Amino acid sequence: MPKVIKPKATPKTDRHPKGQRVGYVRVSSLDQNEHRQLEGMDLDKTFLDKASGKDVKRSQLTAMLDFVREGDSVFCHSMDRLGRNLGDLRNLVDLMTERGISVHFLKEGLTFTGEDAPMANLMLSVMGAVAQFERDLIRERQREGIELAKRAGAYKGRKRKFSPERAAELSRRLAEGEEKASLAREFGVNRATVYRYLGWAAAETASRAKKPRSAKRGRSSSGA
Template sequence: MQGQRIGYVRVSSFDQNPDRQLEQIDVGKVFADKASGKDTQRPELERLLAFVREGDTVVVHSMDRLARNLDDLRRIVQGLTQRGVRMEFVKEGLTFTGEDSPMANLMLSVMGAFAEFERALIRERQREGIVLAKQRGAYRGRKKSLNSEQIAELKRRVAAGDQKTSVARDFGISRETLYQYLRED
């Protein structure tokens, strides 16, 4: 049974271009998430998983765009192929059909492990770079969301008994950010 070709893309930040991942690849529909790979909330992936039918092919630029880790990758690929959905990974040049040989399963595990290892190395280099930049005084972290007057007002409202959730909402910040401001001197 010949189904449709469906693309899935994930970009880690809102300034990345999701179109680049499936350039020159023929797909009828694309599901695109703008979320970190470690984020468990990927609504477009959930929509894709509910949308695909037997005979369809899901095309993903790279394994690391689909899954957070090797276990997640295996679970998604096996879940789709057991339903008769083909999986294509463009960068790796791999296709999985569910009727795969032991060699194909080994390739999925090896390539997935390499993708997971590569992400870990990137995170480690990023942490090391931040430590070095802090030592040089060149890294100060992200710009604060609120200025000093707003922070004082936020603290005053919380001290007056306003609900923290509503204060955070009024200032357009998360509750965690509110708590960080409250911990500051």
């Protein structure tokens, strides 16, 4: 059973007026545009996570659950922005509606209040399950395609986004201690890409360091 984050008790002095319109936005990486999801909506407060939706361990999701109270409305662009698997999605919707908070999914045109008709609950389960199935199917096809390409000798791994010069600049600035998040924004990539280039740079440095020693051993052997 997927684990859902339980909201913390909020002191009464910090409680906001009832009826707040609250937005929740999630993007998977730094280079995705979060502004398109709830563009043009009149919201009192918006919570933004730049994180994977593979589970519910997201700082702003937790903050949003702590913030909302009975009578509030939560708006999400689509179901997969709130949860990427059916169990998490169902539990999060139930958690909020049981507290008197309505949940709205704009893309699907669905609203949940806790007093929903059986058909609405069925739609949530079916659409959430279909979305999860499609994601699993895409991942399976990707794995199968990579395996076939490897067997044919055509798979060369992930294509690098930078020229050698840009990669060298990134490696140099990382070595000088610049923050990875700021470099990711400047270079137009996510932090995972920065970490990959850091690993590639370290591997290439180690490879270059080994070559002279091998050459010296070769010359010594031939001289003997």
